[in-house]
Amino acid sequence: MDSPSAHRDLARARDALERGETASAAGHIAAALAHAPTLPDTHELLSRLAARADGGLDLFPVEPYAPVGRLAARAHLLAATGRPEEGLPLLAAASGHSPGLDWAGVPWVGDPALGARIDPGVLARTVMRLCTAVGDPAPAGSVTTLRPYLEVVRHAVAAHGEHGMLLGAGSALARRLGEVRLAVDWAGRGSRAQPSKLAEIWLGYAYRSAGRMPEALAALRRAVAYDPDDLSVYADVAATLADLGRLDEALRWTELALERDPDFDCVVHTAHRLRYRADGDVAHLVDLADFIRGHPDDAHEHTDLEECCRETPWLGGLPAGAPLPAGRAPVNAEPSADALHRLQRISGATWPHPPGAYDRALGLVLVEPWELLALLAHPETTRADQQNGLEVWACLGLLHHGAEEPWPESSRRRLLLGLLDGEVDRVTQAALFALVAYAWVDPEARADVAAVVAARLTETASRPNARAVAELALAAPALDRPTRELASATIRVPAVPRQRGRGRSLLRWRRD
Template identity: 30%
Template sequence: MFAGSAAALAHLNAATGDVDRAVSGLLQVAVSEPDRPWGASAPWLVPGLAARLDPDAFAVDVMQAAQTLDRTLGDERLSAMGPFAELTRAMTAAHPEHGVLLWASAAFMRRLGAFDEAVDWASLAWTLEQSKPAAAVLGGVWRRMGREADTVELWTSVLRDHPDDVEMHVDLGELLARMGRFDEAEEWIERGLAIDPAHPTAGPAVHGVRWARDHDVAHLVALADHLRAHPDHPYALHLLTGACEGTWLRHVPLPTEAVTKLLPVLVEKGTPGDAEGIRFDVSALEVPSAVRAVHLLYPRLGVTVQSVREPDMRVPLRAGKYAVWSYPSGETQARPVPGPPAPQVAAAVAGVAGPAWTHPAAAYDQAVLLAGCPLGDLLGALVHPPAVPEATADGLPLGREHAALWLRIVQVWACLGIAHHKADEPWEGSVRREVLVDLAFGPEDWVSDAALFALVATAWLVPDVRDDVAELVGNRFLDAVKATQTREVSVLSSLADLVLATPSMPPALRDLARRCRDAEDGEPEHTSGRVQAQPEPDRPQRRSLFSRWRRGSRGDRSRS
């Protein structure tokens, strides 16, 4: 029901004397909308109510509240939860030997940032009942306070007495990984997998630890494969989403060419669309899409190229059938080959185009909406993008000054649409492969790496194409590296990120790509012991403490 209706029902229950149901209902409303002072609106919600509440029922309520909150609230939200915190303190004071109430309250108060109280209550609960949930909560609070070594010692001792607890194997393994002890971490999680090979968190967790250890994208692809095979395992998606960061794993690359930096200046100055009399000199030829992005807004802007350096970026690296750019003999201004797409195709591309995705396989899946678009129209969208919208499909605000980024975004999604063209054809010899390869090895351009990303996203989902895609991406990257010996290659960093995102890429090429990225960033991007794949200490709850308690309890202390 609506939050207001649920709160009204809680007030009615309080008025009729059903305080357990009243507290439960209002607490559910409060944690679902922690920005609003639901507790302060209830004059009956006072610490003295503790004498009338069932401690078993209250324990279930605060357990569920802790799971709903997931993470520690910010300071601005804590005041709204104040009345519930005071009631929790009163309940623990009234029932100092109720172990379940103590550790459940500790889990709740941890979410409210009251770490000292949380650790005191969880420690007392552990002393009283030596239960696995008490140990899990106590370790969680210690970990949040930076006491990782104490947590490792506690959980190791618990697993000696309860070797079948797969969840604690995973918790311990992930904690050890966060501490940089990756081999031990993997060993503990694999022990849990041996107990239950189908466990919904152990399988994803081992891939997460391996990714944290060596940053081989194969482990992320394994997570994507696991999620596809087990869509009911949300922890795999949580780990995959947390690990996929940076260019191509999460988002399109930003334009870096000199001519694109002119756009915000022209827009800010209110330059008329004809840009009469304005010329822009570049020291060397830049990729045609960068110039096209400026000309979409200012078609009469003059761009003077002072030099064309070798190897000539206008010349395709491989002869091909499909192309979107051509350079008339001796000219430095590229001309679009295909015409504009049909309006309905332009609208379809704009309808899915966004700068980011949760992971490459998800981008490929989303682009299936373009599977029915004619190939010629998708090629046309690469050089004749829809008008810059006020916001992208996923809500990113845009303006005219973002025309270059918008073209980048459109090109990526149009290529992903091409990856779905005649998807029933065998990969080798298919039209979709031929088109994407021709674009990738055509004149150097943003279209080149957009086409390569479509190949990479396909490889994330189709094991049979991974070796082929790795060879294509690797060769295109090596061509770019060779070109940097005599001229600048503005897409080199993007191509290096593509190498790092490609399954089955040879280690030597991955290492070369990392060195290129390190040189670009000025600092190492990949270091041993850096844990990106592991969730932060306040990660979303993966399982119900309530269900763990129920499995371990002798009696059913829950209420319906």
């Protein structure tokens, strides 16, 4: 990898070395590494520092929140002084921070002797931290850059035999890099060498990645037997049962766990997801959004809400289909170019979920309400090929003005209700979605918004474009059952959403 920034830093490092300013040179070398970790010129300068009597290590101290380039530089200097086993955890920390960069693409990491000399427990912990940092699966652009660490594990396994923690951690890394057969082999060997709860979890995850769901379920049940109080494994068992089509059993597992701790985050996320899968009622997703808002410091990152909303009209983005008429704007004025730029910058046809759409529109608080209304009639907004829902984002932006006002008497409510008049068009549709999105984030507004949505659906049910309102109604919180049934009948689809497949998507890889 080459980088103009790296070359500039290297030029400054050379100048500093010529002046004898080694500390300044070290800072520039670390900065160059952060841009291009394998650039030969960078390593040539590092070798000059390594030739010092102290090996140059004092120039790259390890401190909390140390820059990743400094960590990598110290790792290379440790390897140069014959201590590569001490350098590998630092290099892995850099990879965890920026997995797309080729931090480990250097000869000393690929040396088979490293796997033989590094303590297998240290390597296992290093790999587990790396797995946690990069996610599961690893980003596509980082599979190649992370593969050297997998090779270190191969060499270590060859040297150290059946070390259970090393085999399990190696399995977790192999799974993330798409080496599913290797993941199953190592996890199986690890569970036989050192039976434990964690070994069975690693094996269960490996089996899931391989599509071997019955074996995955058996391994996860064994994990529960080791520790019946670990409720996160209950969530894993429930997710696996659901993927086997045994949804009733899956829900019973979540109920058992929630009886013990109704606020255990892994189980709450899984339970709401499976309830929604069972009956398609958006209320489960609204409850999950409320839980997320009330528990911002959950122990694990979860994507259940986003995955449930994905590709569902209004829950995860604009609906597909024929475009509606452009609609009218209540303000006859010319918005500024800056206002249009801000609207275009945040707009898009998709969002993670309604609260995510609401949050993304926060930047429009810098655009005056009259400009947001005027933008509804702007040529860029109303053109037929406009696919980014600019009207939707303009209406969402209105929600962030006067946010301190109580909802029933607020100007934002008044403005959005004023946009609902007339036939169904893109403006009325956008205003109705903004109301729906606000009901997701403010429980006190739900009854009011549900009444507005129900009235609008009843009014338009027999008119053209009624489907556009019905799809919005199915995304609205607190809608009564008769109105939901009317909405479902209007769009002529079952209330239960079509399932988009099975497999690993239901299981959050929480453990490694």
